[in-house]
Amino acid sequence: xxxxxxxxxxxxxxxxxxxxxxxxxxxxxxxxxxxxxxxxxxxxxxxxxxxxxxxxxxxxxxxxxxxxxxxxxxxxxxxxxxxxxxxxxxxxxxxxxxxxxxxxxxxxxxxxxxxxxxxxxxxxxxxxxxxxxxxxxxxxxxxxxxxxxxxxxxxxxxxxxxxx
Amino acid sequence: xxxxxxxxxxxxxxxxxxxxxxxxxxxxxxxxxxxxxxxxxxxxxxxxxxxxxxxxxxxxxxxxxxxxxxxxxxxxxxxxxxxxxxxxxxxxxxxxxxxxxxxxxxxxxxxxxxxxxxxxxxxxxxxxxxxxxxxxxxxxxxxxxxxxxxxxxxxxxxxxxxxxxxxxxxxxxxxxxxxxxxxxxxxxxxxxxxxxxxxxxxxxxxxxxxxxxxxxxxxxxxxxxxxxxxxxxxxxxxxxxxxxxxxxxxxxxxxxxxxxxxxxxxxxxxxxxxxxxxxxxxxxxxxxxxxxxxxxxxxxxxxxxxxxxxxxxxxxxxxxxxxxxxxxxxxxxxxxxxxxxxxx
Numbered sequence: 001x002x003x004x005x006x007x008x009x010x011x012x013x014x015x016x017x018x019x020x021x022x023x024x025x026x027x028x029x030x031x032x033x034x035x036x037x038x039x040x041x042x043x044x045x046x047x048x049x050x051x052x053x054x055x056x057x058x059x060x061x062x063x064x065x066x067x068x069x070x071x072x073x074x075x076x077x078x079x080x081x082x083x084x085x086x087x088x089x090x091x092x093x094x095x096x097x098x099x100x101x102x103x104x105x106x107x108x109x110x111x112x113x114x115x116x117x118x119x120x121x122x123x124x125x126x127x128x129x130x131x132x133x134x135x136x137x138x139x140x141x142x143x144x145x146x147x148x149x150x151x152x153x154x155x156x157x158x159x160x161x162x163x164x
Numbered sequence: 165x166x167x168x169x170x171x172x173x174x175x176x177x178x179x180x181x182x183x184x185x186x187x188x189x190x191x192x193x194x195x196x197x198x199x200x201x202x203x204x205x206x207x208x209x210x211x212x213x214x215x216x217x218x219x220x221x222x223x224x225x226x227x228x229x230x231x232x233x234x235x236x237x238x239x240x241x242x243x244x245x246x247x248x249x250x251x252x253x254x255x256x257x258x259x260x261x262x263x264x265x266x267x268x269x270x271x272x273x274x275x276x277x278x279x280x281x282x283x284x285x286x287x288x289x290x291x292x293x294x295x296x297x298x299x300x301x302x303x304x305x306x307x308x309x310x311x312x313x314x315x316x317x318x319x320x321x322x323x324x325x326x327x328x329x330x331x332x333x334x335x336x337x338x339x340x341x342x343x344x345x346x347x348x349x350x351x352x353x354x355x356x357x358x359x360x361x362x363x364x365x366x367x368x369x370x371x372x373x374x375x376x377x378x379x380x381x382x383x384x385x386x387x388x389x390x391x392x393x394x395x396x397x398x399x400x401x402x403x404x405x406x407x408x409x410x411x412x413x414x415x416x417x418x419x420x421x422x423x424x425x426x427x428x429x430x431x432x433x434x435x436x437x438x439x440x441x442x443x444x445x446x447x448x449x450x451x452x453x454x455x456x457x458x459x460x461x462x463x464x465x466x467x468x469x470x471x472x473x474x475x476x477x478x479x480x481x482x483x484x485x486x487x488x489x490x491x492x493x494x495x496x497x498x499x500x501x502x503x504x505x506x507x508x
Contacts (some may be wrong), residue, residue, distance in 0.1 A: 003201070003202070004369050004429075009272075009275055010203065010277065010279055011374055013274070014280075014371050014375075017283055017287055018345075018375070021287050021290060021291065021349070022341065022342060022345045024291060025345050026341035028295055029295055030341045031341075032301050032302060033320060036301035037320070037324075041305065044308075048376070114390075
């Protein structure tokens, strides 16, 4: 039957044409198309993995930031504490020093007063002695101007002196 | 795309109806249909619009090239020319009286027939479309596909991922050019065959024979050790069965592409015959009332044919990929080389 009898002409043309088309399409169409598809898939794949990596990186950075922040906070607290301690110390020492100075000055003053007092006493004593002597001299002069009184006094002394 | 298909089928109904007119004598649907699906030396689009194609004859080494116009007189009747005449659709040597000679040996017909012209047309279309797309991939590098590129890209990816990768395995890449070419070649020609004035190229056994032969050659030449071992020493089969098994396996090599050849040819030809038969009903009953029913059925068949056009391209490509897959498969186990065209 004619329908199922392949004609030589069509076989010939079909073979030639199909092989040429196969060659041309393979070289100039399928190769660039498949290459482009592969490249695009690879780029999508790498973009996705890069995004994933970036996400992880950001998470890492965030954690690090938090850690840094916590560390900074700790550091700040420590510095503050140290500063207040130092301040306290300073005040304390200043106070102490002032106290000491005050005490020293008071002691000095007291010593000075004591010295003055002593000097004043000595002077007073000397003055009193002089005055007493002068008084006694005055009295004695007055008393002994009378010979009878001189007699009485001598008598008195003699009585007082007990010869034993 | 949808609008295009609607346009196509509206043309087809017109053209098929136009081809059916009863020229004088009795209307013979069989002759009309056979004439329609067979090859011809001219391309008859409509009455008055006929393209006469070149005839190329190799007669015992001497080349004869002339227009097929010479075979027809002004009344479109066949006449002898230069000792040749178209007889039952083929060119034969004839005597002076126009009777074919008994001796036709050494006469080879390489004419650019309707089918060959259609083949060139479809191939030009394929090249233009896919070169354009390839150009788009270059100019559009790394960007989303646009226009025609985005229409074909999913199809190309489907052929790669569903047909090639799934059936051939890791070595799929080297078969991609053939699979893509054969898929689009069959699909385009199936669709072109449905166009008004289109030819029945993929429903021609010579075309399917060539395609199936290429599949066979690729399969045989890419067959690895495991493939040949399965043929000459099928694992699990006793040696004394070899005299039966080896011929059976060898025949199996041929029957697979043979089934490819017949399947494509029969499906496409049958589709054309059915649509034409439905239109013939109008002329057989010679009543206008039959027309709506005929047309309704023909429209249904046409949409079915659009599906078949894609389906047959898919099946041919899929089965080719399976045969390649069987040839390059690493057989570590008692294998299943006999898989393949179980379905359809």
